[in-house]
Amino acid sequence: MKKIDIAAVPARRGTAYPAPYDAPCQARERLPLGDAGGLSQFGINLLTLAPGVWSSQRHWHSHEDEFVFVLEGEATLVTGAGEEILRAGDCAAFKAGEPDGHHLVNRSDRPVKVLEIGTRDASDGCDYPDIDMVSRPGDDFYCRRDGTPYR
Numbered sequence: 001m002k003k004i005d006i007a008a009v010p011a012r013r014g015t016a017y018p019a020p021y022d023a024p025c026q027a028r029e030r031l032p033l034g035d036a037g038g039l040s041q042f043g044i045n046l047l048t049l050a051p052g053v054w055s056s057q058r059h060w061h062s063h064e065d066e067f068v069f070v071l072e073g074e075a076t077l078v079t080g081a082g083e084e085i086l087r088a089g090d091c092a093a094f095k096a097g098e099p100d101g102h103h104l105v106n107r108s109d110r111p112v113k114v115l116e117i118g119t120r121d122a123s124d125g126c127d128y129p130d131i132d133m134v135s136r137p138g139d140d141f142y143c144r145r146d147g148t149p150y151r
Helices: none
Strands: 029-032 042-049 066-072 074-079 082-087 091-094 102-105 112-119 126-128 133-135
Touching (some): 066 074, 066 082, 074 112, 082 091
Antiparallel strands (some): 029 042, 042 112, 066 112, 074 082, 074 102, 126 133
């Protein structure tokens, strides 16, 4: 059977970001649907953001493309160019290597559900332009820009 039982997919709540950068993302919830389906070349998450919750710190990827599609609710997309409202049926794409950090913020009074799709590339690194944080290929921890790890 190929149908994924969404109710049986274990939710991942919160973030591995170091304090204090973890606070706005602690209540985010992701269902790793791609993992549940055994996919290895790209990931798919069903993201739920309660009111006031962020999808991530604003970031961009060196080697991974990202795509988001809003299923329910309203989210504010924040990029280097400013802010845009994304409602159910709206989508946005982020090309690998383009240094325009982005994230979603739920500023509404209702939960928002978003389908996140991204490539999986072992050589990917991530930059967080608003804070002193990067992730480097192969590392399972975050670093400051000078290379000092957060622990």
